[in-house]
Amino acid sequence: MFHIIDSNKNKFPHIKKGKGHPLILLHGLMGGLSNFKAILDFFPKKGYQVIIPSLPFYNMPLFLTNIFQISQHVIQFLIEIGVKKATLIGNSIGGHIALIIAKKKIDLVHSLVLTGSSGLFEKAFGDAFPKRENYEYIRKKSQEVFYNPNIATKELVDEVFHIVNDKKKGIKTLYIAKSAMKYNMSKDLSLIHQPICLIWGKQDHVTPPEVAKEFHRLLPHSELHWIDKCGHVPMMEHPKIFIEILGKWLSKLVFFAFIIFLNILILWL
Numbered sequence: 519m520f521h522i523i524d525s526n527k528n529k530f531p532h533i534k535k536g537k538g539h540p541l542i543l544l545h546g547l548m549g550g551l552s553n554f555k556a557i558l559d560f561f562p563k564k565g566y567q568v569i570i571p572s573l574p575f576y577n578m579p580l581f582l583t584n585i586f587q588i589s590q591h592v593i594q595f596l597i598e599i600g601v602k603k604a605t606l607i608g609n610s611i612g613g614h615i616a617l618i619i620a621k622k623k624i625d626l627v628h629s630l631v632l633t634g635s636s637g638l639f640e641k642a643f644g645d646a647f648p649k650r651e652n653y654e655y656i657r658k659k660s661q662e663v664f665y666n667p668n669i670a671t672k673e674l675v676d677e678v679f680h681i682v683n684d685k686k687k688g689i690k691t692l693y694i695a696k697s698a699m700k701y702n703m704s705k706d707l708s709l710i711h712q713p714i715c716l717i718w719g720k721q722d723h724v725t726p727p728e729v730a731k732e733f734h735r736l737l738p739h740s741e742l743h744w745i746d747k748c749g750h751v752p753m754m755e756h757p758k759i760f761i762e763i764l765g766k767w768l769s770k771l772v773f774f775a776f777i778i779f780l781n782i783l784i785l786w787l
Contacts, residue, residue, distance in 0.1 A: 530595045533570040536562025539628075539768075540601050543570045544592065546610030546634075547694055548678055549751070553609065556757030557764070564765065569604075571595050573612070575694060576687045583690045584697035585611065589618040596626050603628040605768070609751060610724070611636050611698050618703075620710050629713040629771060631764060634725045634750040637703040638732055650682045664749040665721045707736035714740040715767045717760060719748030741767065 533551055535558055543554040551570050558568050574591055575583075592615060596604065605628055608616035613635025620627040649655040656679045661667035681687045714737050718730035727744075734742040743763045745752045753760045 530598055531572045532595070532599075533558065534567065534599075535569075536565075536567045538562075538565040538567050539772075540567045540569055540604040542592075542596070542601070542604045542606045543568065544606060544608040544612030544615050545570070545573060546612050546751070547575060547691060548681060549609060549612070550677075553751060553754055554607075556761060557607070557753060560761050561765075566768075569599070569601070573615075576690050578690075580690065580693065583693045585614060585618065585694060585701060586697065588694065589615045589622070593619055593623055593626065596623075602626055605629045605631060607631040607633075607764075608635060609633050609753065611694065613637065614698055614701075614703070617706070617710065618701075620712055621703075621706055624712075627712055629715070630710075631715045631717065631767075632733065633717045633752050633760075634719065634722050635716075635729075635733065636698050636725060637701075637707075639725060639729050650688065653679055656682065662723055662749075663751060664755055665719065665747050666749075666755060669749075669751075669755055704732075704736060707733070708738060711738055713771055715764065716740055716742045717752055717763055718742065718744055719750060719752050719755065720744050720746045721748060722750045724750040743767075 541557070541561060543557060545551065545553050551572060554568075554570055558570065561568050571592060573588055575588065578587060578591075596602075602625055604626060606616035606619060608614070608631070613632040614637040616627075616630050616632065617635070617637050620630055653675075657670070657675045660670040660675045660678050664670055681691060716730055716733055716737075718727060720727060722730075730742055734740050745756050745759050745763075748755050
């Protein structure tokens with residue numbers, strides 16, 4: 519069970535656990551806080567503070583429902599809780615949001631972890647929800663997100679079915695998805711100089727492996743890690759492997775930061 523914390527009169531509901539270097543987890547458009555359960559359970563024990571904001575995909579006025587406003591909301595949230603130099607970990611549109619924040623607010627972002635991120639190309643439901651009232655169709659589309667279709671439980675499919683068949687939520691989902699597709703970041707990625715870890719499913723059909731390779735080519739300080747027999751949401755489908763990759767990468771960042779500190783100290787002495 520997750521304990522939701524409300525800040526600024528319920529404007530920024532979120533989960534916070536542990537103390538140490540902050541890891542900000544940003545879920546995808548039809549994802550949720552539970553997508554990151556394994557990370558939330560593991561990293562606070564290793565000296566990290568894990569924070570998962572509930573992204574307001576369906577709570578904003580329609581004219582403000584786009585990826586830029588969602589990014590601004592996260593920026594305001596980080597300022598509100600006093601977090602600086604955090605590692606942003608984003609899945610799907612959550613990764614896209616992380617990239618926008620890294621470009622706009624350098625002081626807030628120490629490093630990035632992108633997994634199945636949009637920003638270059640994403641293939642999901644498209645510009646509409648054909649057969650949205652057909653439960654079997656929605657079940658099939660939900661299963662396609664994963665390599666192992668059994669990950670798409672009935673509870674998960676029911677949630678997606680509810681979203682696409684709720685008129686207001688369905689429209690807002692399309693607005694956000696279209697704004698993400700319009701904002702291709704290929705020309706912006708060379709300007710993002712924070713360390714970046716790309717963790718990608720080899721069988722991701724939403725943001726295929728070619729997308730990961732292009733991110734790796736365009737981002738100056740990126741590493742690319744693959745997870746086999748894995749789709750669009752690696753931290754759900756292979757949480758142990760995801761945590762192992764992420765843990766080693768974070769440890770390496772700490773080591774390099776320590777070496778830089780020692781070099782500065784030696785020069786100062």
